[in-house]
Amino acid sequence: MDNGQGIQVHDKRFEPYISAERLHARIREMAAELDKRLGAADRPLFLAILNGAFVFAADLFRALTIPAEISFIKLVSYKGTRSTGQVITAIGLDMDLFDRTVVIVEDIVDTGNTLHAFLPQLEHRHPRALLTVSLLMKPDAAVHPVPVDIYGFSIPNVFVVGYGLDYDGLGRNLPAIYRETVS
Ligand code: 5GP
Ligand code: MG
Ligand code: MG
Numbered sequence: 185m186d187n188g189q190g191i192q193v194h195d196k197r198f199e200p201y202i203s204a205e206r207l208h209a210r211i212r213e214m215a216a217e218l219d220k221r222l223g224a225a226d227r228p229l230f231l232a233i234l235n236g237a238f239v240f241a242a243d244l245f246r247a248l249t250i251p252a253e254i255s256f257i258k259l260v261s262y263k264g265t266r267s268t269g270q271v272i273t274a275i276g277l278d279m280d281l282f283d284r285t286v287v288i289v290e291d292i293v294d295t296g297n298t299l300h301a302f303l304p305q306l307e308h309r310h311p312r313a314l315l316t317v318s319l320l321m322k323p324d325a326a327v328h329p330v331p332v333d334i335y336g337f338s339i340p341n342v343f344v345v346g347y348g349l350d351y352d353g354l355g356r357n358l359p360a361i362y363r364e365t366v367s
Contacts, residue, residue, distance in 0.1 A: 190365060193345055193355040198362035202337060207319075207347060207360065208243065210336045214317065215247030217334055218287070222250055225285035225313070230254040231277075233298075236291030239348035239356070240319045240336075244289065255279060259302055272301040281309040291348050292320040293330055300328035320344065320361075342366075 190199045222228045232241035234256050245254050257276040264271035286306060293299060299316065306314055315333045324341040345351045346358030355362070 191358075191362060193362075194352045196351060197365040197367075198345055198351075198355075199365050200360060201339075201342075201344060201363040202347075202361040204347075204359040207336070211240070211243050211319075212247050214334055214336060215244055215249075218244075218317070219248060219250050221315070222252070222285060222287070225250075228252045228285040228287055229279070229281070230287045230289055232256050232289040233291070234258040235356070236348050236350070237289050237319070240291055241289045244317070259298060261298065261301070270297055270301050272298065272305070274302065274305065281306065281311045283310070283312045285313045286311040286315070288314070288316045290316065290318040290332075292322065292344070293318045293332055293335070294322050294325045296326050296328035296330040299330040303330070319347075339363075 190197050228250070230241065230245060230252060232238060232254065235258070238256070241254065245252070255276070257274050260273045260275060262271055288299070288306070290299065303314070303316070316331055317334045318332050319336040321332055321335045321338055322341050323338055343351070343364040344361050345355035346361045348356050349361070350356045
């Protein structure tokens with residue numbers, strides 16, 4: 185059944201899931217919590233993971249009131265050898281993280297593979313503190329437990345698009361989150 189609000193992205197149907205109003209209300213709460221937790225930190229550095237987190241990071245960062253820096257990195261993942269497993273390379277991670285308070289900003293933590301492989305690389309640079317913030321998380325899909333300090337919404341194992349998240353490159357400009365319609 186289609187209630188008329190369903191949308192098509194590439195070759196799949198999606199239905200409204202988290203409205204723009206709910207997203208913005210929750211992001212204001214998350215920013216308030218970050219204001220509180222980071223209030224004593226010297227110039228916390230937000231590191232947003234491209235591409236998916238760019239919309240969330242922009243709204244979250246504008247809702248902060250503390251002085252903070254932001255930068256954007258891209259994670260490229262490729263299958264390593266049997267012993268190295270999944271290998272992640274960070275593009276744009278050229279700043280000095282030593283003794284900094286670093287806040288990773290993700291769109292969604294799904295299997296946890298990406299952050300599981302990437303967080304140790306950050307720890308290697310000896311930040312003073314490392315916090316992880318994700319708009320969404322899918323606990324049922326977790327393969328690796330990843331420490332997510334603050335998340336916006338916990339969702340079931342469904343495929344979502346919008347608000348920065350894509351399907352085949354499309355859907356990132358949708359102002360709300362939509363979930364795939366499974367018939
Ligand atoms: P991981 O499985 O490594 O935790 O997630 C890696 C990335 O896959 C996420 O940061 C996100 O970019 C993408 N991803 C995971 N689940 C979804 C989803 O439901 N929709 C979209 N559009 N991307 C997802
Ligand atoms: Mg991502
Ligand atoms: Mg994607």
